[in-house]
Amino acid sequence: MARRLEAEPLNILLTGVGGQGNVLAARVIAMASVASGYQVAVGETFGASQRGGTVASHVRLALKDRYGPLIPRGEAHVIVGFEPLEACRALLAYGNINTYVLANWRPLPPVSVLQGEEEYPALADLERFLLEHTGGLLVLDATARAQELGSAAATNMVLTGALVASGLLPLDPQALDQVLKELFTDAVLELNRKALAAGMAVWEQSTPQQIWLGCSPNKDSATR
Amino acid sequence: MPPKGPLHLQKEVLQVEQCTGCGLCAGLCPYFNVVDERVALTSTCGLSEGLCYEVCPRTPTDWELIDRTVFGAPRQDHVLGHWQGLYYARAGEAAPAIEGKQYGGTVTALVAFALTQGLAHGALLTSGLPGDFPVPVLARTMDEVLAAAGSKYSATPTLQALVGAMRDGLGSMVVVGRPCQVLAVRKLQSVKRRTPVTNLTAGTKLFLLGLFCFWALSSAFYERFLPSKLNPLEVTRLDLPPYELVVSTPKGELRLPVDELRPLIRPACEVCFDPTAEFADLTVGSTEDDPRWNTLLARSALGSELLEAATAAGWLEVRPYPADRVHLLREAVARKKRRVVTGPAGPPPYLFLQEAYHRGVVAAEEESGCS
Amino acid sequence: MQLNMDRPGVTIFLQGNAALARGALEAGVDYATSYPGSPTVEILELLAQVARQCGFYAEWSVNEKVAVEGAAAASLAGLRALAITKADGLNVALDFLTCLGLTGVRGGLVLVVGDDPSGHSSVKEEDTRFLARVAHLPVLEPTTPQEAKEMVGVAFRLSEHLAQPVVLRTVTRICHAGGNVTLGPLPQERRRPSLGTEDRFICVPRQHLQQEQKLREAAKLAEAWNLVSYEGPAKAETLIVASGPGLLYAREAVKRLQRQDQVGLVGLKMVWPLPETVLQRYLQVARRVLVVEEIEPFIEEQIAALIGRNAGEWPLLRLYGRKDNTIAGSFGGGCGELTPDLVRAALTTILGLSAPEETGFRTEFRPPERELAFCAGCPHRASFWALQSAIALDGRRAVVLGDIGCYTLGRGRSGYRVLHTVHAMGSGLGLASGFGKLKEWNWERPTVAVLGDSTFYHAALPALINALYNRSDLLLVIFDNETTAMTGHQPHPGREVDARGEPAKPVSLEQILHGLGVPLKIQDPYDVRSSMRAIYRALKEEDVRALILRGPCALLRDRKLAQLRTYVDQMRCLGEGCGCNVFCSRVWACPANRWDGLRGKAYIDETLCTGCGACAQLCPAGAIRTEGGEAPWREG
Numbered sequence A: 001m002a003r004r005l006e007a008e009p010l011n012i013l014l015t016g017v018g019g020q021g022n023v024l025a026a027r028v029i030a031m032a033s034v035a036s037g038y039q040v041a042v043g044e045t046f047g048a049s050q051r052g053g054t055v056a057s058h059v060r061l062a063l064k065d066r067y068g069p070l071i072p073r074g075e076a077h078v079i080v081g082f083e084p085l086e087a088c089r090a091l092l093a094y095g096n097i098n099t100y101v102l103a104n105w106r107p108l109p110p111v112s113v114l115q116g117e118e119e120y121p122a123l124a125d126l127e128r129f130l131l132e133h134t135g136g137l138l139v140l141d142a143t144a145r146a147q148e149l150g151s152a153a154a155t156n157m158v159l160t161g162a163l164v165a166s167g168l169l170p171l172d173p174q175a176l177d178q179v180l181k182e183l184f185t186d187a188v189l190e191l192n193r194k195a196l197a198a199g200m201a202v203w204e205q206s207t208p209q210q211i212w213l214g215c216s217p218n219k220d221s222a223t224r
Numbered sequence B: 001m002p003p004k005g006p007l008h009l010q011k012e013v014l015q016v017e018q019c020t021g022c023g024l025c026a027g028l029c030p031y032f033n034v035v036d037e038r039v040a041l042t043s044t045c046g047l048s049e050g051l052c053y054e055v056c057p058r059t060p061t062d063w064e065l066i067d068r069t070v071f072g073a074p075r076q077d078h079v080l081g082h083w084q085g086l087y088y089a090r091a092g093e094a095a096p097a098i099e100g101k102q103y104g105g106t107v108t109a110l111v112a113f114a115l116t117q118g119l120a121h122g123a124l125l126t127s128g129l130p131g132d133f134p135v136p137v138l139a140r141t142m143d144e145v146l147a148a149a150g151s152k153y154s155a156t157p158t159l160q161a162l163v164g165a166m167r168d169g170l171g172s173m174v175v176v177g178r179p180c181q182v183l184a185v186r187k188l189q190s191v192k193r194r195t196p197v198t199n200l201t202a203g204t205k206l207f208l209l210g211l212f213c214f215w216a217l218s219s220a221f222y223e224r225f226l227p228s229k230l231n232p233l234e235v236t237r238l239d240l241p242p243y244e245l246v247v248s249t250p251k252g253e254l255r256l257p258v259d260e261l262r263p264l265i266r267p268a269c270e271v272c273f274d275p276t277a278e279f280a281d282l283t284v285g286s287t288e289d290d291p292r293w294n295t296l297l298a299r300s301a302l303g304s305e306l307l308e309a310a311t312a313a314g315w316l317e318v319r320p321y322p323a324d325r326v327h328l329l330r331e332a333v334a335r336k337k338r339r340v341v342t343g344p345a346g347p348p349p350y351l352f353l354q355e356a357y358h359r360g361v362v363a364a365e366e367e368s369g370c371s
Numbered sequence C: 001m002q003l004n005m006d007r008p009g010v011t012i013f014l015q016g017n018a019a020l021a022r023g024a025l026e027a028g029v030d031y032a033t034s035y036p037g038s039p040t041v042e043i044l045e046l047l048a049q050v051a052r053q054c055g056f057y058a059e060w061s062v063n064e065k066v067a068v069e070g071a072a073a074a075s076l077a078g079l080r081a082l083a084i085t086k087a088d089g090l091n092v093a094l095d096f097l098t099c100l101g102l103t104g105v106r107g108g109l110v111l112v113v114g115d116d117p118s119g120h121s122s123v124k125e126e127d128t129r130f131l132a133r134v135a136h137l138p139v140l141e142p143t144t145p146q147e148a149k150e151m152v153g154v155a156f157r158l159s160e161h162l163a164q165p166v167v168l169r170t171v172t173r174i175c176h177a178g179g180n181v182t183l184g185p186l187p188q189e190r191r192r193p194s195l196g197t198e199d200r201f202i203c204v205p206r207q208h209l210q211q212e213q214k215l216r217e218a219a220k221l222a223e224a225w226n227l228v229s230y231e232g233p234a235k236a237e238t239l240i241v242a243s244g245p246g247l248l249y250a251r252e253a254v255k256r257l258q259r260q261d262q263v264g265l266v267g268l269k270m271v272w273p274l275p276e277t278v279l280q281r282y283l284q285v286a287r288r289v290l291v292v293e294e295i296e297p298f299i300e301e302q303i304a305a306l307i308g309r310n311a312g313e314w315p316l317l318r319l320y321g322r323k324d325n326t327i328a329g330s331f332g333g334g335c336g337e338l339t340p341d342l343v344r345a346a347l348t349t350i351l352g353l354s355a356p357e358e359t360g361f362r363t364e365f366r367p368p369e370r371e372l373a374f375c376a377g378c379p380h381r382a383s384f385w386a387l388q389s390a391i392a393l394d395g396r397r398a399v400v401l402g403d404i405g406c407y408t409l410g411r412g413r414s415g416y417r418v419l420h421t422v423h424a425m426g427s428g429l430g431l432a433s434g435f436g437k438l439k440e441w442n443w444e445r446p447t448v449a450v451l452g453d454s455t456f457y458h459a460a461l462p463a464l465i466n467a468l469y470n471r472s473d474l475l476l477v478i479f480d481n482e483t484t485a486m487t488g489h490q491p492h493p494g495r496e497v498d499a500r501g502e503p504a505k506p507v508s509l510e511q512i513l514h515g516l517g518v519p520l521k522i523q524d525p526y527d528v529r530s531s532m533r534a535i536y537r538a539l540k541e542e543d544v545r546a547l548i549l550r551g552p553c554a555l556l557r558d559r560k561l562a563q564l565r566t567y568v569d570q571m572r573c574l575g576e577g578c579g580c581n582v583f584c585s586r587v588w589a590c591p592a593n594r595w596d597g598l599r600g601k602a603y604i605d606e607t608l609c610t611g612c613g614a615c616a617q618l619c620p621a622g623a624i625r626t627e628g629g630e631a632p633w634r635e636g
């Protein structure tokens, strides 16, 4: 059930590239939040979905009031980046020095980079940038975890799992599980449940240092 | 000269219709493409220098240098180039029957022989229906070789398949080509730099069988000319005996004066300095006398060896070139070469002749007495 | 979760479009039509899923004009009908609608129209309210998904009360937003169609008078029906008039600036006709008024006129909004979508407060922009590659007229910037019909129209017939991916199923073209070189001719193909060397073709690769290999 919120409204931004499933993750979170008694506003911002552009879902939780579907600039409390560059882009626009960032460390270069017109920044630089400009950072290779479980498509649930385990999202895991049961059946349900659990495990197994100081995906995979 | 690349090739060759349609550049690189014998740079690779420019037969070429790399010495004969033997030839008794052969079937017999003897593992040939755009093939079987017999009188970019064939690990190959194609392959072989492509070239043994070629037709021949005369799919054979185009169909023969074809000649061919594939191992042409025979020039040691082996095995039959016809051949060739060198616009930009070569060509024609 | 669950009073999370669909169910819709267009596309999709079960009719129509006509028919027969379009779609229906506005309707007819401020998934940001005004139709605007749901019912009642169609204008931030929605009861009874012997609906000019009377009546109802809200002090000198999500942004701004006791907030749910009597009350006492609305200063201009009509009677008051750039809009200059920040900034300005501290980071770092791109394995990439290569081979600089669909991306990197024009549905072919006549000026550039299968059915036929009849020279290339991919794969008249998933009678592209006598070739776009040849040859021909490049959308293709593992043979890859220079990722640029800068070799991102094999055909080094057999494009 609804807990006191650290901030009213609590602003969570999920961001990534078309096709990564962040809109679905946002819906799962929103459904669980409504079921837990919050007032929720979600804004899905994308151009043509699936067409490789930036896709972001703004999720805003409140106890009473209804808020608009967009987070004001600089006011995101949590950013879940499905892709490193998008995590940084979102932080620049919607984050502040206290924002927490969870980032899937799997670069997907934009066409301009593929075509050699621009460069994808070095991952180490991106990581340093995030460390210097956030209140807390966890980077993980959620896609690899999802692939281990059978499909990269479950990346979104791994990240959602890490988010809920972090306590940044004021929901009980059971509320999410309930939503998964409403949305999926059979193998897909199993995959998503496992992914959720895997994401929670990543958070739980990360030391506070790793979370506060960031841990490179190599270190992350080395612990496996 | 600063190194040059695709954009120069575009400007100096393709845009000014100097492309011979050899096809080599399109096989080297994904930015060149070919459809229906039209070669074009369809997008840019972004590099300022490239093999494409180096190997194109229509970028500046030092004739003497190629002679030296292929034959080890400058030429003595400024009409026919290096040669070791001049013959009449045709497919021998041991060779399989060659239904579509143009004349004596010399080329097909030689190719078939090389393949059956394991001297070569594949042959780059020009196949297809006589009335439609020819199709390059990498022949590995006797059937494929036989099916490719017969001349296609247009500039089929066969060499498009060369690099891919070498890459597929054919350690030795026969390439049958027009003179421009033979030159292109020689230019590729003379590149000293080690690149993935030149490494392949260095590792592949090539028998270069050249064809006589005084000109080739542009794609308009298939696109417009033939369809305006008859149903191209019915054509069974094309021939170009002197002064005529003969189109055979099951219904009979259509004979057209060669002048009707003149407007269809590829502009690049007008300035071709090499009607006899001077850099080939063996060159084959018509006799302009007896359609059952071919003219055959053995040029390199490799060519002579192949010729001897094929003859010994009865796949090829040769006889001496009739003494009274030699001057006819020399005159025709000399006339064409001189026309190119001394034309009103001067020698074409691709042709780089050392002083001795230039003098040789001019002198050769004067000596043969027809100016 | 079923949209038609019968649990009144329960609160669940619904996307705005789902809320609109639920609203239609609760209002007892009988007949629903639409042509897919973002941002409203999911509404009919959801309705169609439950249509059979709930006993109403739902269809994907061939275009918006026919959609509105179909819905109007149901309404004339006394049924409740819903037509759903995006803003651009209403243009297509407008000719009919301006007539329907004269004759009026019988059963409730509601047009749900999705505007797309900033054009996130549109080629323009068009404001539907102006069109509704031309047709003399009342316009309602919801603020939240909950309100959107309720408003469908209100719109039906209003439509029936006035015997006039009603427009429910939504925007992307309603359709693609989501929130708590409390469900209402579902109707038990269903209506039956009827048409009285005396009923006539014949459009004549003098009905204009009745239209105006209906609008006056609508304005009067606004107060009784609670279509204007107010919050704030009894007398506010600073007033915000807002509609749609703008109301939420305004409320948040007032709260953040802690001016709840100073600023009055009027929420307009009926924006046309303007509910003048209610508004007047607040305007009379205000000194400054800020209008917050999406896209154009529609309400703003009406209020300006209202103030003008009351000049001398009211105290002086100043109007702020988009016109004077107080609401800057995300494009600047008063254009582009609203954001909470823009609204807060506007309120800060008119209250004369100092601007809030810059919250942004001080950093030089700018992430590279992420342009939209065709998906990995998309047949359109292969088609555009073949098209641009064929045009280069042809050498006559063909003019390529684009259209609306995924392939609109042909204007950008992902489609090699092949397209010269992009306008409206089917307009590429109309333009081509014109370009193809320029030969009379000895213009030698060939004309190519590129359009998709769904667009062909929607709007291509008149232009095609025009080109044929007038002997224009053009090559029509249909990028046929066998679906309406852009909006999420809705079936179209070429398919065997309809919106409800029931058997349909497919209308074949080929048969239409054959019937019109258009020479036609069909080609598999994944066979890139054959496509190149087919286009090259077709370019050389004259008159109207067509080429169908038919390959299923990569997102729908049998996933089996993806199991053909495609990889780069690292020994063969030429990388940055001559003869390649990173062709696959740099030029071809499928998102699955990746470049390892450290090793100087290409590789394939197997999580994205669909196994289409197109890059393998084009790699100059033959380095891209497909494991487990031939590249699939060679099969059959």
Ligand SMILES: Cc1cc2nc3c(=O)[nH]c(=O)nc-3n(C[C@H](O)[C@H](O)[C@H](O)COP(=O)(O)OP(=O)(O)OC[C@H]3O[C@@H](n4cnc5c(N)ncnc54)[C@H](O)[C@@H]3O)c2cc1C
Binding pocket: B098, B100, B101, B102, B103, B104, B105, B106, B107, B108, B109, B111, B124, B125, B126, B127, B148, B149, B150, B151, B152, B153, B154, B155, B156, B158, B176, B177, B178, B211, B212, B213, B214, B215, B216, B217, B284, B285, B286, B287, B288, B294, B295
């Ligand atoms: C465009 C062209 C112009 C020619 N002009 C003359 C001329 O002016 N005078 C003259 O004496 N001879 C000319 N020839 C050569 C002649 O037509 C015969 O090809 C030659 O005499 C060999 O005859 P054959 O009986 O041995 O051929 P075949 O045994 O029938 O074999 C012919 C071989 O040539 C190959 N071939 C066919 N067409 C082409 C092509 N377009 N490009 C490359 N390879 C091809 C085939 O693959 C086949 O292997 C020309 C040939 C071509 C292709």
Ligand code: SF4
Binding pocket: B009, B013, B014, B018, B019, B020, B021, B022, B023, B024, B025, B026, B039, B052, B055, B056, B057, B058, B157, B184
């Ligand atoms: S002559 Fe050969 S190498 Fe030169 S441009 Fe033409 S096809 Fe390419």
Ligand code: SF4
Binding pocket: C568, C572, C573, C574, C575, C576, C580, C581, C582, C583, C584, C585, C601, C602, C618, C619, C620, C621, C622, C623, C624
């Ligand atoms: S196109 Fe082929 S050779 Fe070139 S980078 Fe890609 S895989 Fe390597």
